[in-house]
Amino acid sequence: MRRLRRFFRTPEAIAGALILGLLVAMALAAPLLFPGDPQAIAGPALLPPFQDWSLPLGTDRLGRDMLAELFHGARTSLAVGLAAAAAALLIGAVVGTLAGFAGGLIDEVLMRISDAFQTVPSFLLALAFVSIVGPSLGVVVAAITLGVWTGPARVARAEVLSIRERDYVAGARVIGMHPLEIAFREVLPNALPPVLALSSVIVAAAILTEAALSFLGLGDPNRVTWGGMIAEGRAVLRTAPYLSIVPGIALVLAVLGVYLAGEGVVESTAVRRSLP
Amino acid sequence: MTRALALLRRRLVGSVFVLLIVVIGSFLLLEAAPGDAVDAYIVSTGGDAGMIELLRHRWGLDQSELTRLANYLWALLHLDLGQSVTFSQPIRNVILDRLPTTLILMGSATALSFGFGSALGIYAGARPGSFRDRFLSIGSLALYAVPGFWLGLVLIVVFAVDLRWLPIGGIETIASAKTGLARATDVAIHLVLPVSALGFIYLALYLRMMRAGMAEAWRQDFVLAARARGLPRRRIVLAHVARNALLPLVTMLGLQSAQMLGGSVVIESVFAVPGLGRLAQEAVAGRDTPLLLGIILVSAVLVVAINLLVDLAYAFLDPRVGASEAGT
Amino acid sequence: MSVLTISRRGLLAGSALLLASTALPAIGRAQTPKKGGRLIVAADSEPRNLNPAIVASNGVFFISSKVVETLAEASFDGKDGLQPRLALSWQGAADGLSVTFKLRDGVKWHDGKPFTSADVAFSALEIWKPLQNLGRTVFKDLEAVDTPDELTAVFKFARPTPFQLIRNALPALTSVVPKHVYENGKIEDNPANNAPVGTGPFKFAEYKAGQYYRLARNDDYWGKDEPFLDEIVYQVLPDRTSAAAALEAEEIQLAAFSAVPLADLDRISKVQGLKVVTKGYEGLTYQLVVEINHRRKELADLKVRQAIAHAIDKDFVVKTIFLGYAAAATGPVPKNDPQFYTPDVPTYPFDVAKANDLLDEAGYKRADDGKRFSLKLLPAPYFNETKQFGDYLRQALAAIGIDAEIVNNDPAAHMKAVYTDHAFDLAVGPPVFRGDPAISTTILVQGGIPDGVPFSNQGGYKNAELDALIAKASETLDTSARTALYKEFQKMVAADLPLINVAEWSFISVARDTVGNIANNPRWAVSNWADTYLES
Numbered sequence A: 001m002r003r004l005r006r007f008f009r010t011p012e013a014i015a016g017a018l019i020l021g022l023l024v025a026m027a028l029a030a031p032l033l034f035p036g037d038p039q040a041i042a043g044p045a046l047l048p049p050f051q052d053w054s055l056p057l058g059t060d061r062l063g064r065d066m067l068a069e070l071f072h073g074a075r076t077s078l079a080v081g082l083a084a085a086a087a088a089l090l091i092g093a094v095v096g097t098l099a100g101f102a103g104g105l106i107d108e109v110l111m112r113i114s115d116a117f118q119t120v121p122s123f124l125l126a127l128a129f130v131s132i133v134g135p136s137l138g139v140v141v142a143a144i145t146l147g148v149w150t151g152p153a154r155v156a157r158a159e160v161l162s163i164r165e166r167d168y169v170a171g172a173r174v175i176g177m178h179p180l181e182i183a184f185r186e187v188l189p190n191a192l193p194p195v196l197a198l199s200s201v202i203v204a205a206a207i208l209t210e211a212a213l214s215f216l217g218l219g220d221p222n223r224v225t226w227g228g229m230i231a232e233g234r235a236v237l238r239t240a241p242y243l244s245i246v247p248g249i250a251l252v253l254a255v256l257g258v259y260l261a262g263e264g265v266v267e268s269t270a271v272r273r274s275l276p
Numbered sequence B: 001m002t003r004a005l006a007l008l009r010r011r012l013v014g015s016v017f018v019l020l021i022v023v024i025g026s027f028l029l030l031e032a033a034p035g036d037a038v039d040a041y042i043v044s045t046g047g048d049a050g051m052i053e054l055l056r057h058r059w060g061l062d063q064s065e066l067t068r069l070a071n072y073l074w075a076l077l078h079l080d081l082g083q084s085v086t087f088s089q090p091i092r093n094v095i096l097d098r099l100p101t102t103l104i105l106m107g108s109a110t111a112l113s114f115g116f117g118s119a120l121g122i123y124a125g126a127r128p129g130s131f132r133d134r135f136l137s138i139g140s141l142a143l144y145a146v147p148g149f150w151l152g153l154v155l156i157v158v159f160a161v162d163l164r165w166l167p168i169g170g171i172e173t174i175a176s177a178k179t180g181l182a183r184a185t186d187v188a189i190h191l192v193l194p195v196s197a198l199g200f201i202y203l204a205l206y207l208r209m210m211r212a213g214m215a216e217a218w219r220q221d222f223v224l225a226a227r228a229r230g231l232p233r234r235r236i237v238l239a240h241v242a243r244n245a246l247l248p249l250v251t252m253l254g255l256q257s258a259q260m261l262g263g264s265v266v267i268e269s270v271f272a273v274p275g276l277g278r279l280a281q282e283a284v285a286g287r288d289t290p291l292l293l294g295i296i297l298v299s300a301v302l303v304v305a306i307n308l309l310v311d312l313a314y315a316f317l318d319p320r321v322g323a324s325e326a327g328t
Numbered sequence C: 001m002s003v004l005t006i007s008r009r010g011l012l013a014g015s016a017l018l019l020a021s022t023a024l025p026a027i028g029r030a031q032t033p034k035k036g037g038r039l040i041v042a043a044d045s046e047p048r049n050l051n052p053a054i055v056a057s058n059g060v061f062f063i064s065s066k067v068v069e070t071l072a073e074a075s076f077d078g079k080d081g082l083q084p085r086l087a088l089s090w091q092g093a094a095d096g097l098s099v100t101f102k103l104r105d106g107v108k109w110h111d112g113k114p115f116t117s118a119d120v121a122f123s124a125l126e127i128w129k130p131l132q133n134l135g136r137t138v139f140k141d142l143e144a145v146d147t148p149d150e151l152t153a154v155f156k157f158a159r160p161t162p163f164q165l166i167r168n169a170l171p172a173l174t175s176v177v178p179k180h181v182y183e184n185g186k187i188e189d190n191p192a193n194n195a196p197v198g199t200g201p202f203k204f205a206e207y208k209a210g211q212y213y214r215l216a217r218n219d220d221y222w223g224k225d226e227p228f229l230d231e232i233v234y235q236v237l238p239d240r241t242s243a244a245a246a247l248e249a250e251e252i253q254l255a256a257f258s259a260v261p262l263a264d265l266d267r268i269s270k271v272q273g274l275k276v277v278t279k280g281y282e283g284l285t286y287q288l289v290v291e292i293n294h295r296r297k298e299l300a301d302l303k304v305r306q307a308i309a310h311a312i313d314k315d316f317v318v319k320t321i322f323l324g325y326a327a328a329a330t331g332p333v334p335k336n337d338p339q340f341y342t343p344d345v346p347t348y349p350f351d352v353a354k355a356n357d358l359l360d361e362a363g364y365k366r367a368d369d370g371k372r373f374s375l376k377l378l379p380a381p382y383f384n385e386t387k388q389f390g391d392y393l394r395q396a397l398a399a400i401g402i403d404a405e406i407v408n409n410d411p412a413a414h415m416k417a418v419y420t421d422h423a424f425d426l427a428v429g430p431p432v433f434r435g436d437p438a439i440s441t442t443i444l445v446q447g448g449i450p451d452g453v454p455f456s457n458q459g460g461y462k463n464a465e466l467d468a469l470i471a472k473a474s475e476t477l478d479t480s481a482r483t484a485l486y487k488e489f490q491k492m493v494a495a496d497l498p499l500i501n502v503a504e505w506s507f508i509s510v511a512r513d514t515v516g517n518i519a520n521n522p523r524w525a526v527s528n529w530a531d532t533y534l535e536s
Helices: A003-008 A011-032 A066-102 A106-121 A122-133 A137-148 A150-163 A165-174 A181-196 A201-213 A226-237 A242-274 B004-030 B039-047 B050-057 B063-076 B091-125 B129-147 B148-162 B179-220 B221-228 B234-268 B278-285 B289-317 C002-019 C058-064 C119-133 C163-173 C242-248 C262-269 C304-310 C314-321 C353-361 C386-399 C411-420 C463-472 C479-496
Strands: C038-043 C072-075 C082-085 C085-093 C096-105 C142-151 C152-157 C201-208 C210-217 C232-236 C274-277 C285-292 C327-328 C373-379 C402-406 C424-429 C499-505 C507-513
Touching: A003 C058, A011 A066, A011 A242, A011 B129, A011 B278, A066 A106, A066 A137, A066 A150, A066 A181, A066 A242, A106 A150, A106 B004, A122 A137, A122 A201, A122 B004, A122 B289, A137 A201, A137 B234, A150 A181, A150 A201, A165 A181, A165 B129, A181 C285, A201 A226, A201 A242, A201 B148, A226 A242, A226 B148, A226 C262, A226 C274, A242 B129, B004 B289, B039 B050, B039 C201, B039 C411, B050 B289, B063 B289, B091 B129, B091 B179, B091 B234, B091 B278, B091 B289, B129 B148, B129 B179, B129 C463, B148 B179, B148 B234, B148 C242, B179 B234, B179 C085, B221 B234, B221 C002, B234 B289, B234 C479, B278 B289, C038 C242, C072 C163, C082 C085, C082 C163, C085 C163, C096 C119, C119 C152, C163 C479, C163 C499, C262 C274, C285 C386, C304 C386, C304 C499, C314 C327, C314 C386, C314 C499, C373 C386, C373 C411, C386 C402, C386 C424, C411 C424, C463 C479
Parallel strands: C038 C232, C373 C402, C373 C424
Antiparallel strands: C072 C082, C085 C096, C096 C152, C142 C152, C201 C210, C210 C232, C274 C507, C285 C424, C285 C499, C327 C499
């Protein structure tokens, strides 16, 4: 409760939470408010917003309902962000914990692999991966994950290095716990908070990367994403700017919201940790 | 000095392994791709089965994957990057042709984001929690949240089409035969928009890091002591607070170099800049495995070199960093 | 701030779109051509091999046709739709075993050497027949080229070859390159493939990868007073939105091949100083086709194919996807073809109820979730319109209970998936009609084509009757008999639906008003531009 109050101390965090809440509400409400395929053709093509109240945000090049697409897009964009973040955190935490706890050759090999991933520009990697495997939502998530798992891995490793010499770890060793059990039951949970702090950055980066991939024609054609909407609208940026401006604003707000909320969480926990 | 040399040696040995992983990994990834260079070529030409077989043979694609990987690594040992099938030229030439453009673009964009970012960060961090602090940090974040391609397109419409202050793209006036200073000015003018689009995206990173670092530094004892001594605020901000917050930014510079190259793929495409990023995209589309490997290798070497420089700079700037792994 | 300004202005433009008339500004005014000037043209891709004798494709012609000329060019009013270029006349023998070309006198290669019949013989035998993507089919029976004198070339065929086919192939397949440049060494490795040498009005000057190609005036060109331009520069603009911006910013003067997106044309036509030109592509018709994998049991059923044909609203495709810059197709030959087209074929009007009935009859009842069966749909990635049609087709199929999943691939992967691995159920393809069904159209439905041949029948369709008809037409010498056979061919294809022809479209050019003599032949964008000029 106290943490919650601490979280809501700054207007930024409140704004972030509000945006994020709205985003989640949109994602959850999408199938209720707009049942059926959001890509279905609903009216005349290129209808500008606020002309027809059954299609309040107008329609796109094929006559699809922009508002329905926007709501369903919230769903996919959020899903891409969360899935990529979850995958990156999971892989990063496991690799980082193994490397930090095992040390020696395992550590060296895992860290060189992570170096290799960090050396290749993550967007280039994502681009190559998606063009090779073929664009679908899962592949896009995997491609983004490939580029961002090293961050959590490094943070987890650094945390584990500092934790593994602590008393309770030594204690666990004395009572004869299996090293892997120690690593994942004793060390990892304690190393997790700073790793989790990276999640907002990753979610935001994932949403942006998905947009950039869509721009290059590498989005999942069976799903609506905001990135895909912007990319499609850009060809008519001047004839029908609303096609890219509406999802563009949504995307900017979402990324901003995720960031601000994430920062709020980090700050509220940081204060707690410096207080004890 | 010897400490720095030891660090250098350690890092170089490590880098060779890293580069080897990068090369083999990318090779395997490209091999897994559906369609090869011949498929990519035939898209624009058409042709019959005999012609396809002929091309596969000519480009050595009828050999096994292992043979080609071995051949590639063997040639690489002799610093030979091979021949590009899409350009029918040695890959070294193709890459060297594009490298300067990318270096200028990335260098200028990095300078812009680092320079403006840290300056604005200092301005914001001088008074943590003030209106200007909030405004700048949220404003820069909003800029960061704008997809790069979209920012680029909007910049083109406003500054190149409507106002006509700047060219819409390219690296220089085409076929202009300009030389010397006139050409340098021409290139500079062409780079304004792409550098802005690329640089402003990453500006937020440095700005926020700077102000976060400064917010932290304000609470440190030595700053409190300096304030107690009654030093002028301006002096405290610059000499104590900002200086302390600058060091992590230098590390960020190294880490960011790889990401900047990725971001330039999209920017180069929007602004028709003939750089490495676009070349990489063409290599993927053309399934030109050795070309893509060459690009990844060159960019990896660049990134490794930049990080090495950053580490060395760090080792000199901060005496606490020794042979330990801090700073990576 | 700037974003807001654009949005306001853009919104106004957007609403104006609905009110806009379809009228386009008149093309070109009668003017005496001026000499000199540099024409800057948008190029969206960079062909590496610029030898049109090897790669007969529009991407290559767009640049090289100004440098390397063919024996004849397409024409709006010439006999058989042709006008002379390097050949002055062509005459086919009655037995179909030879064709005689009389060549133009006084033509010089860009390096100063004279152009002779030996060059034509060399190009035909050493390049068109063994190496050219299209020539390998059309010239497969070419046995020898006799050169009784320097200005006569007689093509000798081993088997009777219809003169009509050779004639129709002249504009695209007969780029003549110099023998003395190519005779030594491997033709595929010749540096002239990247810096072509020809007889055309422009000489190849330079290529900066990723930036531009530059062509310079050929002062020794055979055409009187031609060319008018001093230079043509192709500026590489990879992003699809840049061409319109570059035109408006007056950085380029011409964007051909619909480099300006169709949806932007209405706005751009109102920009002062720019004109939208729809002519000049009549000989370059692209066809929007649904390719069908007949290995899928459902799709092997004619009723299912008919149902799909009935489910497609061609009117919507033409009006919404192509914004009117296309025509609904009836069969495998486009309506604008003057020689072969027949409207007398089975048609499939848009009728969802009928489509549903056909599927019920075929035994594919809707399951509880309303779906009959699922399909993989692969739209070709080369054009915006093929991708948009893919999106539309998915919705059209949903309406008749077929659940289509779109698979987007890049060009190389699409090529492999459709034409080699056959890993598709439906694909959307844009084949080109090249003036004669035998050049690149019959191959789309013919049986027995080996795997991996792009833009051919890879759907596993086999119809002995149709194959016999194709074979017969390929050796029928009499023009009217041959034409009649191809009319029969259209009927059979439309009846049995080995593939579904949806629409036919050509491209649009946008140019500054100052560019003159554009679009004055049916293949203008890929012709030699000798008479194109710039007003100062």
